[in-house]
Amino acid sequence: MADRSFLDWPFFDDTHRALADHVDTWAAAELVDIDHSNPEAACQVLVKALAEADLLSLTAIDPADPSSRLDVRSLCILRETLARHDGLADFAFAMQGLGTGAISLFGTPEQKAEWLPLTRSGKALSAFALSEPASGSDVANIGMTARRDGDHYVLDGEKTWISNGSIADVYTLFARTGEAPGAKGLSAFIVPAGLPGFDASERIDVVAPHPLARLTFSGCRIPASSMIGKPGDGFRIAMSVLDVFRSTVAAAALGFARRALDESIKRVAERELFGAPMSALQMVQGHIADMALDVDASALLVYRAAWLKDMGAPRVSREAAMAKLYATDHAQDVIDKAVQLHGGDGVRKGHIVESLYREIRALRIYEGASDVQKVVIARQTLAM
The missing domain is CATH 1.20.140.10 (Butyryl-CoA Dehydrogenase, subunit A, domain 3)
Known part of the structure; x- marks a missing residue:
């Protein structure tokens, strides 16, 4: 039995303690002998299960509720508890939050209304596309470009080590729009899966079974309205x-x-x-x-x-x-x-x-x- 005395610390209120009890009980019953041999399929099953337990609702704000916000303590309690029971379940939960975090924090009302109900209900999987072969820790060195062309941006370049890369339905992607050198010339975009010029088929195998992939973009067009925030805010x-x-x-x-x-x-x-x-x-x-x-x-x-x-x-x-x-x-x-x-x-x-x-x-x-x-x-x- 894991030590739960930390829940009595003053960092938490009764809502957090009830959440910890609920998640632990659910995980003990549902996260038993999860098959990790096909991590892509397993993650899709786990996202569905997390959604049915109404746990994904905490990964993003509720666009229908103006007072909704991300509760970081709840996210941490969930990740700690899920990780204790099954690492892939933690991964599946975490990516629904990380992949849409930019939309929750900076998206327009229209962007939030379009995507967050889908990811919060498990109907769409999300991904956070930041890392590149030459810019993992050095985010300011991103080389992928997004060139403005009328009412669209044209994406060219690649991303790598992208969690959920081969199975996501929507990606938060960062690319260079060139307003200034370095960090000040990056912008953020919402990119749906399956667009012409976008390939996510190259899987990356790692020591723990997680669905990672390399993404490539060649002349991939997205509407200018896909940008999150303003040019240079990436x-x-x-x-x-x-x-x-x-x-x-x-x-x-x-x-x-x-x-x-x-x-x-x-x-x-x-x-x-x-x-x-x-x-x-x-x-x-x-x-x-x-x-x-x-x-x-x-x-x-x-x-x-x-x-x-x-x-x-x-x-x-x-x-x-x-x-x-x-x-x-x-x-x-x-x-x-x-x-x-x-x-x-x-x-x-x-x-x-x-x-x-x-x-x-x-x-x-x-x-x-x-x-x-x-x-x-x-x-x-x-x-x-």
């Missing part, structure tokens, strides 16, 4: 979206770490070594203590960042970067200790600890690699 929009969702990546890492700790506590209590339970060994106790410390420290950073955003802070770049850096790096440490405590079982294909070991590594790279988070933290701290 970098600001991308960073604002990451400001919200970076904390949720940290929450997913926290969920992986909690599961690793839970499995390790069970292991050392049941397994005997030298005539006594493993838990009686001081070295083992030291590992468990380190793991518990990393989990609680991560949780404090995650939910501080989420709480600050929900309380109205315009930007939480420093706090979100701290949460993502610490939670992902230390989840890696926690899971590595879990593998060690499980011995041979820890590297047996199909064991939960082995799957956690593969799942956690990508979180230290996507939505801002650990080294980039250090740059963000340093710059923000030096500017204070």
Whole structure:
């Protein structure tokens, strides 16, 4: 049983506690023996299941409700809980939010009304198309172009490492419109799947089974009304979206770490070594203590960042970067200790600890690699 005492912290209200109970109960019943052999098909099934449980409604604002907003603490609770039960379920949920985050935050009423009901109901899958072969961490170096041609923009270039890339129905895409050099010359667009000149068929296989793809654009035309915000707003929009969702990546890492700790506590209590339970060994106790410390420290950073955003802070770049850096790096440490405590079982294909070991590594790279988070933290701290 995962530790739930953190829900008594002052970061949360009763709505969040009820959500945590609901998601945990649902996940325990529904996320059992999920087949990861075909991640594209699995994600489509998981999105449908999440929609039927009304969990996707939290991934975007309700365009029919003027008071609707993204609740970052709810997003983090959901990602932590889903990750603890099944990594692909967390992925499927997260992409519905990240893929439409720019529409929720900056879209016109017409854009919100067209797409958000579809993604919130699971009728459309979404993707966030930012990374390129030469511009992953260096967003300002995006090379893909969007050239104005009358009432349209013409897209040329490629994106890579795009989650949901081969199965999404709608993409938030960032391209260079050229208003200024570097970051000030980027714009954001809504791009539906299946347009002429748009190919998303090249899958990318990675250590944990997720649907990733390379996208190519050659003379792909989209209406000028597809732009989110104004020309040149792309970098600001991308960073604002990451400001919200970076904390949720940290929450997913926290969920992986909690599961690793839970499995390790069970292991050392049941397994005997030298005539006594493993838990009686001081070295083992030291590992468990380190793991518990990393989990609680991560949780404090995650939910501080989420709480600050929900309380109205315009930007939480420093706090979100701290949460993502610490939670992902230390989840890696926690899971590595879990593998060690499980011995041979820890590297047996199909064991939960082995799957956690593969799942956690990508979180230290996507939505801002650990080294980039250090740059963000340093710059923000030096500017204070």
